[in-house]
Amino acid sequence: MNQVIGLTGGIASGKSTASDYIKQKGYPVLDADIYAKKSTAKDGPAYPGIIEHFGNDILQEDGEIDRRKLGAVIFNDTKEREVLNKLVHPEVRKLMDSDKEAALSESHVFLDIPLLFENGLDRQCDITLTVYVDQETQIERLMARNNFDRSEALARINSQMPLSEKKEKSTKVLDNSGSKADLFEQIDEFISSIEK
Ligand SMILES: CC(C)(COP(=O)(O)OP(=O)(O)OC[C@H]1O[C@@H](n2cnc3c(N)ncnc32)[C@H](O)[C@@H]1O)[C@@H](O)C(=O)NCCC(=O)NCCS
Numbered sequence: 739m740n741q742v743i744g745l746t747g748g749i750a751s752g753k754s755t756a757s758d759y760i761k762q763k764g765y766p767v768l769d770a771d772i773y774a775k776k777s778t779a780k781d782g783p784a785y786p787g788i789i790e791h792f793g794n795d796i797l798q799e800d801g802e803i804d805r806r807k808l809g810a811v812i813f814n815d816t817k818e819r820e821v822l823n824k825l826v827h828p829e830v831r832k833l834m835d836s837d838k839e840a841a842l843s844e845s846h847v848f849l850d851i852p853l854l855f856e857n858g859l860d861r862q863c864d865i866t867l868t869v870y871v872d873q874e875t876q877i878e879r880l881m882a883r884n885n886f887d888r889s890e891a892l893a894r895i896n897s898q899m900p901l902s903e904k905k906e907k908s909t910k911v912l913d914n915s916g917s918k919a920d921l922f923e924q925i926d927e928f929i930s931s932i933e934k
């Protein structure tokens with residue numbers, strides 16, 4: 739039997755920390771953020787449409803997209819975010835679907851998708867797993883990791899479905915408000931439950 743497990747959470751809630759650990763345990767993990775980076779790179783399929791809409795101002799000197807500049811536009815403007823999503827998400831889906839087919843010979847495949855519930859992709863998963871963190875810890879970790887001020891962190895958090903709602907919708911929740919060791923312990927328990 740193979741099972742598709744959708745791993746999600748809020749920005750900086752700890753999805754990559756969880757998925758790195760799951761990878762170390764030997765499971766295949768497909769990461770939507772990586773496919774999004776491939777799609778938006780200079781030689782990627784979404785790149786021409788992005789430049790056409792957002793203009794050359796969002797480019798670095800080497801022609802690659804300046805992610806901080808594009809982020810500043812789309813996380814502060816819902817309409818602009820929707821434009822970017824329409825350009826990037828179909829490309830992410832294509833890349834992910836083809837790798838998913840290849841990985842389906844494995845007993846379990848994890849899909850790390852930040853916008854799993856927002857985009858209704860939970861319907862393609864047998865189990866959904868949300869990495870939850872309380873909002874104050876989320877803000878602090880996001881500010882520290884990205885060198886953001888509080889308002890930049892809040893703009894990004896508010897561009898996603900509230901984490902409390904993702905928690906409600908999810909089959910299983912990993913609480914990452916404590917230490918990384920705590921998180922890894924919960925993952926070990928989850929893995930034992932799916933291996934039964
Ligand atoms: C706007 C961009 C250039 C900012 O790049 P940056 O390096 O700062 O962030 P990164 O790509 O590492 O994403 C960090 C996190 O931001 C959140 N996020 C990214 N894009 C979005 C979005 N469109 N809506 C809501 N949250 C988002 C996710 O939680 C993601 O894990 C980049 O995030 C992007 O191209 N986004 C559009 C594609 C997308 O939706 N990716 C998310 C999963 S498919």
Ligand SMILES: Nc1ncnc2c1ncn2[C@@H]1O[C@H](COP(=O)(O)OP(=O)(O)OP(=O)(O)O)[C@@H](O)[C@H]1O
Nearest residue numbers: 748749750751752753754755879883914916917918
């Ligand atoms: N339990 C923890 N204790 C302390 N710091 C943590 C913990 N879990 C994660 N972090 C740190 O918080 C930050 C966010 O974690 P991570 O990058 O795993 O989140 P993410 O959900 O993948 O983020 P994004 O949505 O931006 O891709 C990182 O700097 C990470 O090292």
